[in-house]
Amino acid sequence: MDMISPRKQLDTLWQRGRDFLGTEYAILGGAMTWVSERNLVSALSNAGGFGVIACGAMTPELLDGEIVATAALTDKPFGVNLITMHPQLDELIDVCLSHNVGHIILAGGLPGAPAIKRAKDGGAKVVCFAPTLSLAKRLIRQGADALVIEGAEAGGHIGPVATSILAQEILPHIEDVPVFIAGGIGRGDAVLAYLEMERPAVSSARCSSARPNPSRTRISRRRSSGRPPAMPCRRSSSTRSFRLSRCARCRTTRHGNFSRPSARSSTRSVAARSIRPKPS
Ligand SMILES: Cc1cc2nc3c(=O)[nH]c(=O)nc-3n(C[C@H](O)[C@H](O)[C@H](O)COP(=O)(O)O)c2cc1C
16 A cells, blocks of 8 residues: 655645645744744744744734835735734735735624725735634635634634634534634644544644644643543534534534623633533
8 A cells, every 4th residue: 555645634624725825835824913024934934934023003004014024025925914903904904915915814703795895806815813703704705715713722812712622613613724723733743633623634733823722722632642531512402522513402403501692702612611621
């Protein structure tokens, strides 16, 4: 039997991410405000990943200068992360487009459809953050070319749902666009686990601050070490051991907790509570 080299297997697993980014590795740099500037971004791109400038609170003039300076340090592709609440979002998008920035990452909240359209009409690919499955689908309908799902482990992130939970909620249902996973991913075997988790070549990990949060890492390990905790189904009296599996009695996959038409934050905190083991 022919042996396939580990590198070939990896390339197959994250091919879709590589194609999307145009890089050797499907590793999207998590932008960090005041940190992801020309030197870090160009170093990441030169090393085969995809560096991303964090615009943060920069003015259009400052962003313009940072893009020019980054382009002077690398001939590899890089992107720009824009915060959607920035009062000059449209001007910032235009600055990116004027420099032919290929990928614009709209972060810090849900982008409006006009911002996505503006970036796409100018020729850029748009990446958006999806905090729930329903919002992931909406962002794709609005034109997002790729999604990032980012768990509570992520530096500076305040959402309550862990990366592993979000991945299980969202990955199995998104086929149309590549999905990047962020939050608490600091080792190659964690990258591999997500790549192999669902539909090879759909997901790829994004490298960011590589700074594990010890307390949350402990919780993740405890959850993944044994059988997942049993979870009551709200529509029937049966219990299931995994929240995305189909309930044998009510035939739903979401067990009511996910299908509540409530606000995003409340849906997420309900989801987080629902998998917590009962104290013994
Ligand atoms: C200091 C700092 C600043 C950040 N600034 C941004 C930002 O401007 N835009 C953004 O989308 N994410 C920002 N993030 C989140 C990172 O891009 C990344 O998604 C996150 O750190 C990944 O999780 P990890 O820290 O567990 O690797 C920031 C994170 C840190 C630690």
